[in-house]
Amino acid sequence: MIDVTLESVSKRFARGGDTAAVDDVDITIAAGEFFTLLGPSGCGKTTTLRMVAGFYFPTSGRIRFGAEDVTRRPPNKRDTGMVFQNYALFPHMSVAQNVAYGLKIRKVNRAESRRRVEEALAEVHLGGYGERRIDELSGGQQQRVALARALVIRPRTLLLDEPLSNLDAKLREETRTEIRRIQQEAGTTAIYVTHDQAEAMAMSDRIAVMQSGRVQQIGAPQEIYHQPANAFVARFIGRSNVLDLPVVDATERSVTVRLPGGGEVAVGAPAGHGRKAGENALVSVRPEHIALTATTDPGALPGRITEVEFTGMATNLVVDVAGESVQVAAVDVPAGIAVGDQVGLRPNRERMWVVRP
Ligand SMILES: Nc1ncnc2c1ncn2[C@@H]1O[C@H](COP(=O)(O)OP(=O)(O)OP(=O)(O)O)[C@@H](O)[C@H]1O
Numbered sequence: 388m389i390d391v392t393l394e395s396v397s398k399r400f401a402r403g404g405d406t407a408a409v410d411d412v413d414i415t416i417a418a419g420e421f422f423t424l425l426g427p428s429g430c431g432k433t434t435t436l437r438m439v440a441g442f443y444f445p446t447s448g449r450i451r452f453g454a455e456d457v458t459r460r461p462p463n464k465r466d467t468g469m470v471f472q473n474y475a476l477f478p479h480m481s482v483a484q485n486v487a488y489g490l491k492i493r494k495v496n497r498a499e500s501r502r503r504v505e506e507a508l509a510e511v512h513l514g515g516y517g518e519r520r521i522d523e524l525s526g527g528q529q530q531r532v533a534l535a536r537a538l539v540i541r542p543r544t545l546l547l548d549e550p551l552s553n554l555d556a557k558l559r560e561e562t563r564t565e566i567r568r569i570q571q572e573a574g575t576t577a578i579y580v581t582h583d584q585a586e587a588m589a590m591s592d593r594i595a596v597m598q599s600g601r602v603q604q605i606g607a608p609q610e611i612y613h614q615p616a617n618a619f620v621a622r623f624i625g626r627s628n629v630l631d632l633p634v635v636d637a638t639e640r641s642v643t644v645r646l647p648g649g650g651e652v653a654v655g656a657p658a659g660h661g662r663k664a665g666e667n668a669l670v671s672v673r674p675e676h677i678a679l680t681a682t683t684d685p686g687a688l689p690g691r692i693t694e695v696e697f698t699g700m701a702t703n704l705v706v707d708v709a710g711e712s713v714q715v716a717a718v719d720v721p722a723g724i725a726v727g728d729q730v731g732l733r734p735n736r737e738r739m740w741v742v743r744p
Contacts, residue, residue, distance in 0.1 A: 687731025
């Protein structure tokens, strides 16, 4: 178990033009933590992970495992276990031979190797599968073999790059719970790459949200969900309304804004938000934090429904409020609700949050 530190890490590729794939990234991952790099395609998360693994060296900056500087150390000298999207198993070898591979390279004796392979297979719930061929296994089972192969060497860090991408939706959910359980039991520091925000939320102790090579926010899932740092994070994590509203008054940790259709509300803001009366502020509020009421409700914002979509768990509505399209997700809606209906909206002020542009 070891902490991993990235200090001002940047990566420019020779054929990458002027833009850095990873741009001045600072991250400290605690020993035993499950840490996720999350962001849209091309944001630099795989490049960041590959620098931790040693497949790429940074153009500038430092990477440390504990106190050791590993910035320019080759991958096989870092003690990391890797799990990839495509499993990267050896198809002509048995399950046990695949798992034993790293031990063979490390010249672990045969009896010890057999014992550790059995232990690793039991840990991923594949006890008794040692003699099977890889192509006799399902995708989910293959991914668990890959996990056992990574863990059997008792790595200091476990690095996972979109390991669930090739699995169907239900298996993804089962396997993500498994990976989390196995990581906790092994106590290994894990760095996980995904573009799937639900997966990141469900698995991680902390998440770094990345865009265009830069870290936009680092925090626990709840923090990133309820207090997004900027409009990008608010929209990328779940769905969010980001409303541009006039500021009436502001203090250190709160901004009072005028709502579309009337009314003023004081909402939470990060320290150093810098908003002042007379300017505008961006305010994030999630669709599930807006309640649907009647137009006769005195404190409610009056609006007109422009879209209705039933998804089973909730009904997603788009409501026009004084020219702003507001998304609402309601668990329970009146029967027969339809486009054109007049409704009242009550955003939960406790859940509104000022974000940076
Ligand atoms: N070997 C390379 N040579 C040149 N450019 C590269 C190389 N690898 C990645 N890039 C560029 O660096 C940027 C970041 O890529 P990276 O693969 O890290 O993103 P990502 O967030 O992991 O995306 P994805 O989810 O699609 O894998 C992209 O603009 C990509 O085109």
